[in-house]
Amino acid sequence: MKVREWFEENKTNLRLPERGSNYRADAQELILPFFEKEPDWDKFHHYFFPDGREVYELSLENAEKYFPKSFIDSFPNQDVSKIMIQNIMFIKNSNGDRFDPLIARYYPSDEYSKNKMKGIAYNRINEYWSGRVDIFTYDEHHFVGFLVNDGKIEETVRYGQEENINARTLGDCRSVTREVVWTSGSPGPISEDPLGLGVTFHSIIIAETICTGSMGELPPTGTLYIDGEYYYEFGTGNEGCSDCNYIIPIISNPGSIILNQLTNPCASSIFKQLMKASILKSSIGNQNQTNAVVQLLQNANEFDFIVQNSNIASGANAQTIPGIFFNTQTGKNEVTIVFDNDYLENATKLSIARTFLHEAIHAYLLYIGYIDPAGSFNLGLVNYGASNGYTNANEIHHNFMAQYVQAIGYSLFTWNNYYGGTSNIPRSYFDEISWGGLSAKDIQNGQYVWYDSFKALIEVESERLRVHQNITNENDDNDQAKGTPC
């Protein structure tokens, strides 16, 4: 990899030049000890900033880590060093002859976001992720921080006093003092190891200026301050300096992955609720059971699953598109799930949640088929179809999916408990409507033709008809439906 060769050749020179004798003397600035950088070259994110500059982002292993104190407080009695993610970004210079590295540190602020840390990168903050992103220069000067709520940048943080921030942010800014902590890998005295993690904690109180909004491109045109100290002018066309081996690159704002592209507000909120509910633990039954269906997709980090709505084929509730689209901006493959506008207008929330989970399983099976076609799971699926004489992939999926019915039912039950707003629905009802899309496939001589798995697992015809009718009730939001209108 070219970036690796460049880094090995230049890593010892990547320091900001000293700027005055008292540069490091200001008590308000934060300059961390210089941590040795050991990028993990095996896995990397490759993407582009909006202006076309290429970025490689890699995991960065450090024996020593830096945390805002509030982050430690958010996860009491947990080893926060295992929760945060620390990456190094190599931003290709416009001249094409070097890379300008920055350090990105990601700190989740809640349990959901903690579960979405895998695969996080500067251009792909999960849309429901909340926490803080801190960007440091390569030699550990704090550059900028972002406070993110549900994937949106709500505030931008710079270390130092307000007067050192660019004038255009004044008026929307506030100054705070806060504690930051960093750890060294070797055990210290008990007083410096309050959590008993076998590491030494160092603590410092710093001043921060927090401004509303994203501040736009960083650094903006004008004077750039690092840790509250003048660094150099940006936007003059003469950035950099003769003695600089390392130039802080201009960066765009962190980018979110917008998987939820639903324009129907009700459906959009159900999608969000299912995402959030996916990490909830059951309050009854198996304490450790999570919402397995949505978890399937959340763990499939190599792909993005996009959810949209449109006018699709007559009668269809939703479709999952097996054609995998490679998004050159994110560098990820995408699988798309499309809901029908007419269906979203007419179905209950429960039906829509059910349909999402159904399509999510299609998407997951497609993902497995693509990512590991010769793996035992996919071969098992193929053999299952062949041994049962199914030639149509839709039929294979729908018969195979019967084994997920209870997982769908459980996910629906959990979702309804937290968000559905409908009480007094028997637990079994959620399992029954989970057969939606897996029950009838045709009609002949006025009689339903059932999917084999449905027929095998629900042996009595009158029961099949009753279950199928329940699915229809929710689909149409008729008088018999137990769910509420969307």
Place this chain on the structure above:
Amino acid sequence: MTMTKQKELLVNFLFIGLIVCGFQLKGKNSPEYDLINHIVCSLDENSLRREFMGLELYKYNSYKSLNPKNRISAFKKVNFDLDSIFNELQREQIEVTLSSKKSSEIEKKYLSRKNVLFPQNGKKDYVLKKKLYTISYPIISKGLNDHLYGIVIKSEVFEFDGFTNLKIYRKDSDTWKLIYEELIGMS
């Protein structure tokens, strides 16, 4: 590309356009409705949606994206290559067809079986115990050995279950023969 080559391409392009337009005159005898009528002859009464379905949903917005060879899919068994059928000029023509405005609805008067259309009632567009179909407006082009080829998307839905296929037909003598089919949507 040289100026001479560009001019040559333009002239050929216009020529092919004229030829295509020559047999693309609107009406029952157009190759598009010839293919539509071939498809609907096997459908039940009151089962075909009047509106054509768009190609955008499946990201078929260029010849390249339409070519099955360039699509990644977990199901594709055959790496079918449209380039083996269409030459450069024909590909250009398909590109133009894809970007041009197409009919939004089936013209009932051009159908050989007029009772095949599904009478939509109100905003609900499905009925229980009935299989419903939706098709795209066909893309027609001459191709290999001067055969006529047709590309169409067809969706088949029964209540809450359904799927959509990309279908490629070739006209042999007087009939359309299905030469490629690929699952592109599952419900």
